[in-house]
Amino acid sequence: MIKLAVIGTNWITERFLAAALESGKYQISAVYSRSLEQAKAFADKFSVTLTFDCLDKLAACDEVDAVYIASPNSFHAPQSIKMMKHGKHVICEKPIASNYQEAQLAYQTAQENNVVLFEAFMSPYLPNFQQIKSHLPSLGAIRKAHITYCQYSSRYPKYLNGENPNTFNPEFSNGSIMDIGFYCVGSMVELFGEPKSIQAQAHLLDSGVDGNGSIICGYDGFDVVVMHSKTSDSYVPSEIQGEEGAILAEMISIGQKVTKVNRGGETEDLTLEQNANPMFYEAFKFSEQVESNQMDIQAVERSLLISKVTSEIRKQTGVVFPADK
Known part of the structure; x- marks a missing residue:
């Protein structure tokens, strides 16, 4: 069983956890929120006792194999990178990064730390x-x-x-x-x-x-x-x-x-x-990669290409994020 922690306590996280549990591949082990009270309230829904309001403590926790990230988009790449540097596999909600450069850095970090990074794009x-x-x-x-x-x-x-x-x-x-x-x-x-x-x-x-x-x-x-x-x-x-x-x-x-x-x-x-x-199918696909400790190369290439295309679209339309600077 993959010991899974979550970052984010919204309806998307709840739906993903339902899919993860249905797959039979996961054990929900920890919940992170900026508010410890909110983390505990969410954890109670899944009978989870381990909660965090500090990302560094979650990243260092030995009771966690993998992390599902469903925080706001701007946090996706930085939080993924932090978790992977501590040896955690990561399934991160789409988009995996704010821009193409961040996406490249995230997958580079996965390779350097021999962990799986997977973009939660269910389609x-x-x-x-x-x-x-x-x-x-x-x-x-x-x-x-x-x-x-x-x-x-x-x-x-x-x-x-x-x-x-x-x-x-x-x-x-x-x-x-x-x-x-x-x-x-x-x-x-x-x-x-x-x-x-x-x-x-x-x-x-x-x-x-x-x-x-x-x-x-x-x-x-x-x-x-x-x-x-x-x-x-x-x-x-x-x-x-x-x-x-x-x-x-x-x-x-x-x-x-x-x-x-x-x-x-x-x-x-x-x-x-x-x-x-x-979300059942992406949860199962991620579990296969974690179990084999090998990223799906086609999924990596698709993820990077999507980020490249959306970055170009934003460049043409004038949408600029702080991460771009």
């Missing part, structure tokens, strides 16, 4: 995402793709009311492309690799982060249009068009439904039954 490991990937050849030559994730943030009204939620605060390396947009860019990179060209635009909020944006990425023979927003909703599925047909994906981030439409108009439902908790 590629979902059975229905694998359906999209495996059926791409049946579309013939790819000619167009549209990948979208637009969802009105529950914290946007707070921002409009003059508050400063983390979601729209550049101090925490946040904004649409680093949150919802990550799933779009990540899905594109997983399916098609590195784009040959990137043209990005965004609507920046007064705080300095993007509320929504669009990107056109060029590939050989086709382009991918990415649409992301935390200030509006969309009900349109993502679509990949080929000369022999198209694939439609509802909520590509979680693989809600996948449909293939042949050039003649016939439809085929490709949807598979998935675990109700989409």
Whole structure:
């Protein structure tokens, strides 16, 4: 059993721990929060007695093999690096770093300390995402793709009311492309690799982060249009068009439904039954790497490439984080 600690006590952490326990690969051993009282309250939900409000003490704890990090984005790389320097394996919520340079440093640290660093990007490991990937050849030559994730943030009204939620605060390396947009860019990179060209635009909020944006990425023979927003909703599925047909994906981030439409108009439902908790698959994938003490090279390359692309997108749209300086 992998003795797992968590950094962060939000709903995402709770959902990941449920997935980790369901996998049968983990024992929840410790909880960290900046508030010890909050750490203890969260730990009680999982019958955990070991709690911390000091990262150095958590990093030095012998009762911990691996750490799940779900703190604000700006802390992801620094906290991952601290844990790995103490010999801890790390599964870190996406994005793994504020920028490409931080991401490179994080994976370099993993190699130097002979530990696993894994970005918790669940989409590629979902059975229905694998359906999209495996059926791409049946579309013939790819000619167009549209990948979208637009969802009105529950914290946007707070921002409009003059508050400063983390979601729209550049101090925490946040904004649409680093949150919802990550799933779009990540899905594109997983399916098609590195784009040959990137043209990005965004609507920046007064705080300095993007509320929504669009990107056109060029590939050989086709382009991918990415649409992301935390200030509006969309009900349109993502679509990949080929000369022999198209694939439609509802909520590509979680693989809600996948449909293939042949050039003649016939439809085929490709949807598979998935675990109700989409984080189950990434939790299991991380456990395999920890058990073998070997990082998945393809996952590392994908993670670095996503960071490279999102950094270029922010450069073009003028979104700057303190970490960039």
